[in-house]
Amino acid sequence: MDAKQMLDRLGETATVCDLADGGSLFRRGDNAANMYGVLSGGARLCRDTAEGGRIVIHRAGPGALFAEASLFSEVYHCDGEVAKDARIAVFPKRAVLDLMAVDGDFALAFSGHLAGQVQRLRANVELRTIRNAERRVLAALSLKLDDGARTVTLPVSWKAFAHEIGLTHEALYRTLKRLENSGQIRRDGMRVRLKKDAG
Amino acid sequence: MDAKQMLDRLGETATVCDLADGGSLFRRGDNAANMYGVLSGGARLCRDTAEGGRIVIHRAGPGALFAEASLFSEVYHCDGEVAKDARIAVFPKRAVLDLMAVDGDFALAFSGHLAGQVQRLRANVELRTIRNAERRVLAALSLKLDDGARTVTLPVSWKAFAHEIGLTHEALYRTLKRLENSGQIRRDGMRVRLKKDAG
DNA sequence: CGTCCGCTTGACTCAGATCAAACTTGGTGG
């Protein structure tokens, strides 16, 4: 289930719009009227903290659905905004829910998508219980390996990856260097090869 | 959507069994044949780490569904085991998927349940990006507040709560004491009152 | 009565956060 498939099924009720970097899709507390699909560019869910900081909770790239969970919620729980200039498909919540109630295959596909999110989030929480930076990074990279493969190409910057796994970028760079020095990984830009380990 | 509602809809194909504390429902890598509902007692998802440790990824109490995400997966990604002596409803994966394909209301309710999980997990990940123990504990407690309320009664032990938010129990106890001393919370057993803050 | 387990507190340590600074890289535009 990706943004294009959604658009195929909901083309009549959906609208597509282009937004500039930093633009707002919705604000926390707004009436949750739509969900979204990222056709190109990116979008992110953010939340303000008490101290004035801003936390990115979720990033969505091309093809991804966005704010799916808000289908079942009265209001948005986060701010939704555009990262990079983006083309976004807007799906009215009602249309999606109606289609789901009527079309079993669509309902299955959509549930499967949500279930995948649940697994990925659980994996992320699990990751963060690993206190040691080297082991956490190795575990995070292993999760990204396709079944059987030994190399990954990161889809995002190392800095973003650091944030994703709950490290500062400095700590990550240092850890990568240590892992490289001890021969546990080999790195070339965004590409990493993991050496076999006893795991 | 809870275990009883599932049982109402799937009574014919479901089975109910009683299991002793520590018993195994499934192992990681097993063919994902069923999902479960906790009628009484509890269940947990665990994973072994490379170092021989054991991480609890998820806890399910009475009424909760269990291993929902595995409906859409060939194999289980975690170990499922029983915490406390429990009565568990076993729903064959096929039966659930078939019902979802046919019954729009059921599909909606189930998707809503998954969406709720996604939100809770995202909140948990967000929580763990807060490095400071005091702020993290306050944020975690705030999340548990019912809309408008100022007091919560924890459903689990403080020790379990500590684990849930990614702190050791020692760190949590100290933090609670500090928060109490500075008047930010008042505590009585499992019951906590949060003082208004500028949040 | 003994054992288990949650709770509580103290002392110490160290890994990762923080602050700071330099250097790539890529894009923009004059």
Next chain:
DNA sequence: CCACCAAGTTTGATCTGAGTCAAGCGGACG
């Protein structure tokens, strides 16, 4: 073509706060 800026990358020095180890308390339960 170069000046310039922004963002990612890299490295160093320092520090702090949560982890760890250790130990004692008290209630529940068989």
